[in-house]
Amino acid sequence: MASIKEVIHCRVCNSTNLHVFLDLGKMPTPNGFLEKKELSRKEELYPLVVANCRDCSLTQLKYIVNPEIMFRNYLYIPSVSQTRLNNFKQLAEDAMKRVKLSSDALIVDVGSNDGSLLTVFKNLGYEVIGVDPAENLVVVAELNGIPTKQGYFTEEMAERIKRSKRTASVMFATNVFAHVSNIKEFLLGIHTLLNKEGIFISQFPYIIDLLKENQFDTIYHEHLSYFSIHSLLRLAKETDLDIFDIEHSPLDGGSVKVYWKKKENTKLPVKTKQIQSFLAEEKRLGLFTDKPYNEFAKRVKKLRISTRQRMDELRKKGKSIVGYGAAAKGNVMLNYFGLGTKVFDYIVDSTPYKQGKYTPGTHIPIFAETKILETKPDYVLIMAWNFKDEIIKKNHKYSATGGKYIVCIPEITIL
Ligand code: JHZ
Numbered sequence: 001m002a003s004i005k006e007v008i009h010c011r012v013c014n015s016t017n018l019h020v021f022l023d024l025g026k027m028p029t030p031n032g033f034l035e036k037k038e039l040s041r042k043e044e045l046y047p048l049v050v051a052n053c054r055d056c057s058l059t060q061l062k063y064i065v066n067p068e069i070m071f072r073n074y075l076y077i078p079s080v081s082q083t084r085l086n087n088f089k090q091l092a093e094d095a096m097k098r099v100k101l102s103s104d105a106l107i108v109d110v111g112s113n114d115g116s117l118l119t120v121f122k123n124l125g126y127e128v129i130g131v132d133p134a135e136n137l138v139v140v141a142e143l144n145g146i147p148t149k150q151g152y153f154t155e156e157m158a159e160r161i162k163r164s165k166r167t168a169s170v171m172f173a174t175n176v177f178a179h180v181s182n183i184k185e186f187l188l189g190i191h192t193l194l195n196k197e198g199i200f201i202s203q204f205p206y207i208i209d210l211l212k213e214n215q216f217d218t219i220y221h222e223h224l225s226y227f228s229i230h231s232l233l234r235l236a237k238e239t240d241l242d243i244f245d246i247e248h249s250p251l252d253g254g255s256v257k258v259y260w261k262k263k264e265n266t267k268l269p270v271k272t273k274q275i276q277s278f279l280a281e282e283k284r285l286g287l288f289t290d291k292p293y294n295e296f297a298k299r300v301k302k303l304r305i306s307t308r309q310r311m312d313e314l315r316k317k318g319k320s321i322v323g324y325g326a327a328a329k330g331n332v333m334l335n336y337f338g339l340g341t342k343v344f345d346y347i348v349d350s351t352p353y354k355q356g357k358y359t360p361g362t363h364i365p366i367f368a369e370t371k372i373l374e375t376k377p378d379y380v381l382i383m384a385w386n387f388k389d390e391i392i393k394k395n396h397k398y399s400a401t402g403g404k405y406i407v408c409i410p411e412i413t414i415l
């Protein structure tokens, strides 16, 4: 595959009626952190352009980057964020309430990263298997005691796991669905590997929250799709899977948990009322019209201007500013706003693999979190705004010495 491909047909309904509503410009991939020796090399930049399908309401990227460039060596891990680990624990408990697991039940996580979610099940004595394309993380997961298949989840991979083990009672894909180009094949794989009474839980940021809260920074090359429930149900229709429940969660600024089962499993009731209420809200907000997307784009452009102005003012007053959380979303914000080393002295991040590296495109150095108390900057801009509460709580000593926080989603605000 070439390094970049234009999307002409909607991933869900095949329509060509795609309406581009926001162009965030060309930028490096959001987890393309650099070593010091790489700083002088020219970075590869890719267009970041997003469109909504007028026929099925799927929001999607207009250009997709070859996944091998983004995922083979991956620096993001979930286990450094307690909020995310708590979510995994809740997801596991939720699954166990919904399916009665026998002692030989198999649990599969697709996009299993360092194995954090499966560890919950492993500690309860269940057999687990992870699937992940990142070679470096497969090594980490195996060291954590989580058997992991390296590669992308396809029907063929599902067959292989089924043949070597058995079918799965519970399957997960948390923050993975959006990353998959051939989503129909992915769901075929789920159908192949899931057992008759099993459930599949997918969790991902919800388009409604993204639009309402100006979360433009969750739009990046790794996220090919931004699902509405309408688009998801349309997708489900083409498979032998049913969506039987949907729940909203506050994670990552607003996510949905979507519960799937095999059509042949009639024991699990479909929560039609609950599903209908999501559909009604999407209709009410006009997701099939261009309006909410165009209005969002307008607000995002304004946010760019207001944030740059605010940062400029602070720097002119001689204030020091650092960033908190070298998140993928943080890199989108920095690149789109055009904020680099003139504004930020450094960024801190709890991920050991990111420390000592530099942010893609903007080349800001990344340090361990302890640096904040060592240098006591005037302002800390929380780029991982989805973990704002966890970060502020953990750094109470910084606030106690007069340090101030800034967030720029949904609006630029000094807390
Ligand atoms: P976080 C990644 O996005 C990429 P990112 C991916 N595409 C996706 O969808 C989401 O994850 C799920 C740091 N941190 O999780 C850790 C601290 O330093 O919002 C992370 O680098 N101290 C798979 O990268 C970053 O912030 C802390 O106390 O936007 C948060 O990144 C905490 C809580 C976090 O995902």
Ligand code: ZN
Binding pocket: 010, 011, 012, 013, 014, 015, 053, 054, 055, 056, 057, 058
């Ligand atoms: Zn469509």
